[in-house]
Amino acid sequence: MSKKKQKRLIMRVSILAVLLAAVSYTIYSSVTGDEKSLVRAGDQAPDFILEDLDGDTHQLSDYKGQGVFLNFWGTWCEPCKEEFPYMQKQYEVFKDQGVEVIAVNVGESEFKVSNFANQFGLTFPVVRDVNSDVMDAYSIGPLPTTLLVNPDGEIEKVITGEMSEEMIVSYMNMIKPESQESSE
């Protein structure tokens, strides 16, 4: 009889466990629903290939071994405008230490983007995501959004919102390769 009771207990525990697991999963995924598709720190950065203003293509995976400071922006976005001079300045400091900056415009006209790049004297690659392809792959929401990609191609951190110059410095330090034989 106690054997029967034990069997019953096991049955009950397993049924309740299955139910609990199903419920927790459902509630967890609904609560985190909006963020679940967002690319997160620790993920492998989705590879992409985009053309810059000079017509040269840039593929993320080509920058393996280097840190990539990936910035999504638009010309109308005020905080984006604020952070570009800092990014340019720090790019000049860090590019010899193996950190590349890629600024992905969210699909505005070439005219607007190149005007902007000229106005700020940007020397890092500025690429345009015409079909919202890369935006979709990275599930970019509000602008600006910056992703720190480490030399292994992994996402180190996702930053939404404006960055100060100090923040940019510390972020670039985060993705700086340990020993940088390669510098472009």
Add this chain to the structure above:
Amino acid sequence: MSKLICKCGHVNPEGSELCQACGRTLTEKAAKRKTNDVMRYEGMARRSQTYHASVIDKVWNFFSSVKVGVWLIVITLVASAIGTIFPQEFFIPQNIPAIEYYEDRYGIAGKIYYVLGFHDLYGSWWYMLLVAAIGTSIIIASLDRGIPLYKALKKQRVERHDSFLKRQRIYSAYEAKGSLDTLNRLSEGLKKRRYKVRVENGSLLAEKNQFSRWGPYINHTGLIIFLIGAMLRFVPGMYVDEMLWIREGETQIIPGTDQEYLLKNEGFTLETYQEGDSEVFDETIQRTGAIAKNFQTDAILYKKDENAIAGSTDNITEVDHHAIQVNVPMKFDQFALYQTDYIEDELYKMSFTMDSKETGEPVGSFTVDLFDPNTSGVYELNDGYAVEISGYYPDFSGFDDGEPQSVSPLPNNPAFLFNMISPEHPDGEVAFVAIQQNLEPLGENDYEISFNGIETRDISGLTVRKDLTLWILALGGAIFMFGVIVGSYWNHRRIWIKTDADSHLYAAGHTNKNWYGLKKDIAPAFEYAGLDQPDDHQELKESKGNAKEEDESGTTREHK
């Protein structure tokens, strides 16, 4: 665990109300309960109701309770009702944060509504928890009742104790009728009515439509399958519901497809009924204006190579090419694109002329694509005239520190800073041109720019939908309906006959519903056996206090 040992010697588990062998009532309490209640689960011990309980057992017993289940349903209904008091988040304006909207509009009540999650009821965790608790209750309560019921019905004995028969609603005792011949005739008569008849030791059990007892369990299974289907929507890849806004001429990645598919909008059409198209519409058109006839997006679907990298436009192949209309979606790879919305006449191109102020004559004209101005910004006109765009502000909002501002990349209110080059002014003259605004910030010019027309295009709103759970929901719904039918249109009917050595014959009948039907069903068999119809004790009880009614009905009830 203690046992209940019946007078007949059968050992029953604690909690049993009727002996599973002979049918005697086992406890005082059971004897006092209504026969109908005791018979619902065949007098079996409901597994949850007894013995020392551990935490697991307590949780189990909580969910096993029908009372708890009913309360869960009531609470859920009340919550759902409250959720209809203010509009759901989905229906409120999207340009204001939800918290502000509810508070501004409905005051403190609105704030509470928002904080408690009523604004997005189906998405709030406690509502899901309630539905999950109902699901758990359905599963556990069904297991706790269904399994004992199954066992009880499976091992039914033909012979029951006199007291069991006596307690039934349909019951009569007949004197000097207890012969084998009567029993055979009853058996024959009941078999004609498609009863399954078993005869043992001068006792008879006739039964039909036992399966109808499984109706509630079948429809609970359907409900559970339905809930599983609803739950699967949260599993990535099972359910996609996205919106794709696409301008005429644009090619866009289709959201939710993992950048695998692109769509090109070749053109959007909104057709309306014209007067004379049909008599049916003429009157209405005169009264209310245009009536839509067709919403259509001519679309080309492209598929990217599976290994293609985001952003690359190589290896794109055309897969499908047809018009998406209301109710005519474009289907591909478990996805469907539905025409659900549109915005008409967004500014697309603007034409200007450069005019000489002196003569008032244009010296040339040009057209600017508001989404893609010439990359160089220069528009060459004839005879040494040219216009250069030095600044373009698609959504002009005013000046900040002398600098024109744009609040979005969309050409809602385009403004330009032009540099007009002419033979007289090879370095150009500067003009700021916006809608209904013409400024000359650097002094009086000899030339001016004037609007010369616009070109617009439409934006099509397509819903991207993928739902792999649909068939599960349909299956659950179908099983649910099947259970309802099984439980509603058939009744489980049983007749017990017992004869003893003194030639007594006892007849008892039970059904889970439709007693009238049962009585009608067995009447021919009793008649054939030469027996009076057995008594319906409930009917007797009801009519006892109402002699008049009995007179009218003319029923006779003596056959002892």
